[in-house]
Amino acid sequence: MTARSSLEAPLHPVRNERLGIALRVLSTLAFAMMGVCVKALGDAVPLGQVVFFRSAVALLPLIAFLWWRGEWPRGLATSRPMGHVGRCLMGAVAMFTSFATIRLLPLAEATMLAYLAPVMLALLGWALLGERPSAGRIGGVVLGLAGAAAFCLPAFAGALPDTGALGVVLGLVTAALTAGALIQVRRLTLLGEGAGAIAFWFAVVSALIGLATLPWGWVWPGPATLLLLIGTGLAGGIAHILMTLSFSHADASALAPFEYLSVLWAVALGFAFFAELPGLAFLLAGPLILTGAFIARPAKPK
Numbered sequence: 001m002t003a004r005s006s007l008e009a010p011l012h013p014v015r016n017e018r019l020g021i022a023l024r025v026l027s028t029l030a031f032a033m034m035g036v037c038v039k040a041l042g043d044a045v046p047l048g049q050v051v052f053f054r055s056a057v058a059l060l061p062l063i064a065f066l067w068w069r070g071e072w073p074r075g076l077a078t079s080r081p082m083g084h085v086g087r088c089l090m091g092a093v094a095m096f097t098s099f100a101t102i103r104l105l106p107l108a109e110a111t112m113l114a115y116l117a118p119v120m121l122a123l124l125g126w127a128l129l130g131e132r133p134s135a136g137r138i139g140g141v142v143l144g145l146a147g148a149a150a151f152c153l154p155a156f157a158g159a160l161p162d163t164g165a166l167g168v169v170l171g172l173v174t175a176a177l178t179a180g181a182l183i184q185v186r187r188l189t190l191l192g193e194g195a196g197a198i199a200f201w202f203a204v205v206s207a208l209i210g211l212a213t214l215p216w217g218w219v220w221p222g223p224a225t226l227l228l229l230i231g232t233g234l235a236g237g238i239a240h241i242l243m244t245l246s247f248s249h250a251d252a253s254a255l256a257p258f259e260y261l262s263v264l265w266a267v268a269l270g271f272a273f274f275a276e277l278p279g280l281a282f283l284l285a286g287p288l289i290l291t292g293a294f295i296a297r298p299a300k301p302k
Contacts, residue, residue: 020250023242024258030239032265035111036273037232038102045225048213050232051095055207057233058240062203065241066196075196080188087184087198088205094177095206097170104167107270108278111263112286113151113171115293119144120179122296125186137296144292148172151285199240260290 034054041050066072078084101110119141126133133141152168188198221229246255263286270276278286 017250017254020246020248020255021258023246023249024255025261027239027242027246028259028261029265030235030242031262032107032111032269034232034235034239035102035107035266036269037228037235038099039107039270039274041225041228041232043103045219045221045229046213046217047096047099048210048216049218050099050210050229051092052207052210052213053229054095054099054232054236055092055203055210057230058237059200059203059207061234061237061241062199065244066200069196071194071196075194076200078193078197078201080191080193083184083188083191083193084198084201085205087181087188088202089209090177090181090184091202092206092209094174094181097174097177101167101171101174105164105171106276106278106282107274108263108266108276109151109282110167110171111266112282112289113148113168113175114178115260115263115289116144116148116172116175117178117182118293118296119148119289120176121182124179124183140292140295142292143288144296147285147288147290147292150288151281153281195244203237256294260294263290 038050038054063072066075069075098110098114101113104110105113122133122137122141152172185198189195219225267278
């Protein structure tokens with residue numbers, strides 16, 4: 001899932017840009033490894049069970065990190081519980097659709113579609129928050145939408161199998177839900193909600209939503225499946241922590257280009273683990289979507 005809210009806040013007074021870049025690169029690798037775990041699970045494990053493990057296991061490193069920062073448990077207080085509910089619901093549904101997309105599409109293509117979220121976020125920011133678009137951000141949105149069209153045309157023209165077309169649709173839904181969740185994160189942050197509380201309650205609510213699917217038939221995981229489920233949660237939780245630490249050591253402008261390594265990791269890991277090769281649509285659309293996402297992305301706090 002591409003709903004990637006972080007705990008971006010300064011932690012260390014001494015900043016080391018090289019360390020920050022290294023941490024950001026490692027966070028993109030951790031996110032890609034989470035995708036590998038989800039894809040390796042395949043259809044053997046229900047999506048709700050995967051969402052539960054992704055969220056519940058991620059709480060372990062998150063709690064340890066908040067305790068280390070001195071924010072446990074006081075940093076979890078909130079005066080906007082309903083705001084968290086809206087953010088959590090959109091983010092949790094996005095996690096379901098994101099994992100379904102990873103199952104249906106090659107890992108690199110599912111990862112690339114997630115980068116339409118900044119483009120959709122820019123559109124929602126203009127429509128819902130009254131933000132004034134700059135010429136550069138308008139150009140980024142146009143590039144991103146052009147890339148989406150180039151990637152989606154084969155699916156909508158019937159040139160892909162049904163599972164591929166469904167994967168593309170779910171990928172677009174994921175990007176839209178992620179953008180909506182990030183809009184709500186912006187609102188909560190402006191209202192004074194702490195990043196630790198936002199991340200913690202999202203993990204808790206997502207775990208509960210995943211747990212609620214238990215009556216629809218979970219499976220008893222064998223050792224290999226259990227390791228993949230735990231790996232999904234640990235990789236996702238550690239990725240967020242590494243991303244948070246990277247922003248405490250380097251400016252957002254220095255780290256931004258490295259965010260898009262997730263797609264390169266996905267290409268390499270998809271080939272290494274699943275013998276996947278990017279198709280022509282990916283090669284045409286990828287540069288447009290990634291460039292558009294880079295230009296349209298919101299500025300992160302320094």
